[in-house]
Amino acid sequence: xxxxxxxxxxxxxxxxxxxxxxxxxxxxxxxxxxxxxxxxxxxxxxxxxxxxxxxxxxxxxxxxxxxxxxxxxxxxxxxxxxxxxxxxxxxxxxxxxxxxxxxxxxxxxxxxxx
Amino acid sequence: xxxxxxxxxxxxxxxxxxxxxxxxxxxxxxxxxxxxxxxxxxxxxxxxxxxxxxxxxxxxxxxxxxxxxxxxxxxxxxxxxxxxxxxxxxxxxxxxxxxxxxxxxxxxxx
Numbered sequence: 571x572x573x574x575x576x577x578x579x580x581x582x583x584x585x586x587x588x589x590x591x592x593x594x595x596x597x598x599x600x601x602x603x604x605x606x607x608x609x610x611x612x613x614x615x616x617x618x619x620x621x622x623x624x625x626x627x628x629x630x631x632x633x634x635x636x637x638x639x640x641x642x643x644x645x646x647x648x649x650x651x652x653x654x655x656x657x658x659x660x661x662x663x664x665x666x667x668x669x670x671x672x673x674x675x676x677x678x679x680x681x682x683x684x
Numbered sequence: 685x686x687x688x689x690x691x692x693x694x695x696x697x698x699x700x701x702x703x704x705x706x707x708x709x710x711x712x713x714x715x716x717x718x719x720x721x722x723x724x725x726x727x728x729x730x731x732x733x734x735x736x737x738x739x740x741x742x743x744x745x746x747x748x749x750x751x752x753x754x755x756x757x758x759x760x761x762x763x764x765x766x767x768x769x770x771x772x773x774x775x776x777x778x779x780x781x782x783x784x785x786x787x788x789x790x791x792x793x794x
Binding site: 574601603605610611612613614615618620625626628660662667669670672673674675676677678 | 714715717725726727728729732734771773775776777778779780781782783784785786787
């Protein structure tokens with residue numbers, strides 16, 4: 571069974587630009603969560619999607635948005651990039667997103683904002 | 685609100701036992717996960733506790749006390765490959781999200 575895939579693996583952007591990251595969950599998984607990981611802060615929850623619906627959102631500005639498609643693939647978008655957005659963005663999938671579901675993480679997208 | 689505390693770093697010797705603590709203050713607490721993350725890699729699942737007590741899985745055990753808001757991960761017979769970050773994470777009822785602590789970096793020395 572293929573794992574969670576994320577593309578691209580690395581991105582370099584400049585301030586003010588926007589970026590779109592993609593995540594393909596494990597086949598059969600319908601819940602996708604996104605996290606931002608920075609040194610010292612750990613994983614910060616961005617949002618969770620299930621069946622194309624956002625069920626929860628973290629404390630991030632509106633520049634961070636996401637969506638999920640009917641095949642459960644998900645994208646997140648960051649507009650008007652700031653230097654502080656430099657981070658590893660991880661997506662994780664689970665079967666249903668229930669609180670007791672183990673999450674399977676992708677390798678992440680390393681975003682550098684210059 | 686939610687708050688999760690773990691030590692930032694720990695060092696232990698190969699073959700020894702190490703205990704990584706995690707305390708949490710979370711409204712609507714449901715359960716607690718431990719994940720392992722090697723440098724440059726994705727986190728991988730270690731354990732999930734929802735009831736009080738100790739769950740053992742090979743060299744790794746995880747303990748939860750709901751009344752004290754406390755958990756620990758116990759690693760026995762440490763190996764060099766156990767050098768990694770260990771992430772404590774809690775889930776809340778009906779929340780559809782997992783809240784992670786900042787992680788504990790464990791260094792295993794020979």
